[in-house]
Amino acid sequence: MNHTVFAYRPLYVQVRDQLVRRLIDGEWQPGQLIPSEIELAREIGVSQGTIRKALDAMTTENLLIRRQGRGTFVARPEESRILFQFFRLVPDDGKPSFPDSAILDLRPAEATGDEASALDLALGQPVWRIERVRTLAGAPLLVETITLSDARFPRFGELAAIPNNVYGLYSERWGITIGRASERLKAVAASPSDAAALGCAVGTPLLSVTRVALDLESKPVELRVSRCLTEAVHYSSELG
Amino acid sequence: MNHTVFAYRPLYVQVRDQLVRRLIDGEWQPGQLIPSEIELAREIGVSQGTIRKALDAMTTENLLIRRQGRGTFVARPEESRILFQFFRLVPDDGKPSFPDSAILDLRPAEATGDEASALDLALGQPVWRIERVRTLAGAPLLVETITLSDARFPRFGELAAIPNNVYGLYSERWGITIGRASERLKAVAASPSDAAALGCAVGTPLLSVTRVALDLESKPVELRVSRCLTEAVHYSSELG
DNA sequence: TAGTGGTCTAGACCACGAC
DNA sequence: TCGTGGTCTAGACCACTAT
Numbered sequence: 348m349n350h351t352v353f354a355y356r357p358l359y360v361q362v363r364d365q366l367v368r369r370l371i372d373g374e375w376q377p378g379q380l381i382p383s384e385i386e387l388a389r390e391i392g393v394s395q396g397t398i399r400k401a402l403d404a405m406t407t408e409n410l411l412i413r414r415q416g417r418g419t420f421v422a423r424p425e426e427s428r429i430l431f432q433f434f435r436l437v438p439d440d441g442k443p444s445f446p447d448s449a450i451l452d453l454r455p456a457e458a459t460g461d462e463a464s465a466l467d468l469a470l471g472q473p474v475w476r477i478e479r480v481r482t483l484a485g486a487p488l489l490v491e492t493i494t495l496s497d498a499r500f501p502r503f504g505e506l507a508a509i510p511n512n513v514y515g516l517y518s519e520r521w522g523i524t525i526g527r528a529s530e531r532l533k534a535v536a537a538s539p540s541d542a543a544a545l546g547c548a549v550g551t552p553l554l555s556v557t558r559v560a561l562d563l564e565s566k567p568v569e570l571r572v573s574r575c576l577t578e579a580v581h582y583s584s585e586l587g
Numbered sequence: 588m589n590h591t592v593f594a595y596r597p598l599y600v601q602v603r604d605q606l607v608r609r610l611i612d613g614e615w616q617p618g619q620l621i622p623s624e625i626e627l628a629r630e631i632g633v634s635q636g637t638i639r640k641a642l643d644a645m646t647t648e649n650l651l652i653r654r655q656g657r658g659t660f661v662a663r664p665e666e667s668r669i670l671f672q673f674f675r676l677v678p679d680d681g682k683p684s685f686p687d688s689a690i691l692d693l694r695p696a697e698a699t700g701d702e703a704s705a706l707d708l709a710l711g712q713p714v715w716r717i718e719r720v721r722t723l724a725g726a727p728l729l730v731e732t733i734t735l736s737d738a739r740f741p742r743f744g745e746l747a748a749i750p751n752n753v754y755g756l757y758s759e760r761w762g763i764t765i766g767r768a769s770e771r772l773k774a775v776a777a778s779p780s781d782a783a784a785l786g787c788a789v790g791t792p793l794l795s796v797t798r799v800a801l802d803l804e805s806k807p808v809e810l811r812v813s814r815c816l817t818e819a820v821h822y823s824s825e826l827g
Numbered sequence: 828t829a830g831t832g833g834t835c836t837a838g839a840c841c842a843c844g845a846c
Numbered sequence: 847t848c849g850t851g852g853t854c855t856a857g858a859c860c861a862c863t864a865t
């Protein structure tokens with residue numbers, strides 16, 4: 348392998364990129380056991396230590412799960428993992444748990460300006476727009492609008508049911524893995540439709556969370572705008 | 588060094604802990620150049636690779652800064668670093684910048700229940716309570732209440748002025764380094780006093796951020812409750 | 828040119844899980 | 847007992863910085 352490329356990238360980074368490519372291309376499926384360090388080292392032609400550094404990097408990116416004595420596995424977008432990785436609303440007292448969902452609306456639409464810029468589409472491109480309300484222990488927690496491009500999620504509207512954990516659905520049905528997401532939080536007043544969906548007064552302060560979720564190639568996949576009641580729940584953020 | 592402790596901890600973790608202790612004890616001061624890998628390896632009696640793993644771990648914890656060709660330095664709680672590490676409010680359009688501060692109130696008080704449990708004090712213990720308003724480009728952005736234990740910050744009230752970046756102050760004046768913090772976000776309605784400080788209507792939705800900041804030993808140091816106007820600003824959170 | 832951290836290799840041994 | 851990942855070592859060379 349070339350150690351002295353023009354735009355210098357360390358060997359282990361090149362190996363990492365090469366292995367991430369196998370995930371993107373679906374060569375390695377979620378949950379699958381991948382070859383051992385020694386096999387990969389032989390196959391790619393670098394030392395075991397370099398393979399290890401690449402695998403460690405992918406592990407900290409939550410792409411792989413390594414288990415001593417068993418092997419290295421492709422991470423799976425399971426509820427338990429998603430819960431901690433992407434869901435930051437936790438009850439003020441008690442452990443985080445996954446809210447239930449009820450679909451309010453699912454329909455094809457044309458991308459608005461915000462949707463187009465978030466999802467890197469042209470204005471008016473076909474999208475799917477899903478509106479759902481999520482409840483925790485029976486009480487309405489949040490109402491959210493999810494926008495997906497039709498080009499990326501063909502036939503989305505034909506689904507019989509939409510599961511609680513849509514990231515698992517994206518992976519199984521369209522082979523799309525969410526790698527990371529960025530969120531913008533604001534405080535807003537409940538609109539009449541928010542109030543109706545959440546059973547609160549119009550004008551109630553809500554936590555607005557605007558999320559853009561990215562795939563393994565850092566291309567935007569999903570735009571999600573949530574409005575949350577935060578009376579008994581908070582958004583948790585760790586700094587440092 | 589003992590490789591086979593009863594509760595097994597890897598050697599590089601033991602080395603890391605030992606080096607963090609030098610930071611806690613003030614043996615290594617912020618900004619200081621620490622010994623090279625080779626010197627530390629000789630001194631501690633482990634290989635250079637093990638030292639490297641310990642230093643890398645501390646670098647990802649933002650405790651050290653390593654510069655190829657120059658050496659390894661103790662991280663300094665500078666504005667530019669704090670800005671990205673601990674300040675997550677950014678203008679909707681434009682780059683993050685540090686808001687100005689104006690002290691509204693600074694007085695000794697007795698810890699409330701919330702303060703006591705957050706700071707690990709007994710109820711009624713003496714604390715300092717600081718209230719200040721912060722502005723961005725001249726416009727009020729947030730009002731916040733900072734609580735510090737008097738035991739940890741003796742004579743805090745005698746300060747002539749309180750700088751914008753209080754974490755630098757904690758470090759210089761009391762030798763306390765903030766290592767990490769956890770925040771709880773909620774949407775709340777502006778109280779009359781919030782409204783007066785921020786120049787908004789009572790009931791305006793505000794983003795409430797409750798932060799507990801911890802020192803290098805993970806002991807709570809500061810409780811800070813901020814109420815923020817989020818019309819032109821949002822709280823940014825990266826997931827994954 | 829000297830010294831630093833960054834990368835890469837090779838090999839040893841340990842801890843863990845499955846058989 | 848075997849194979850896996852986890853740790854530790856030792857040494858080589860590269861890239862960057864200061865002198």
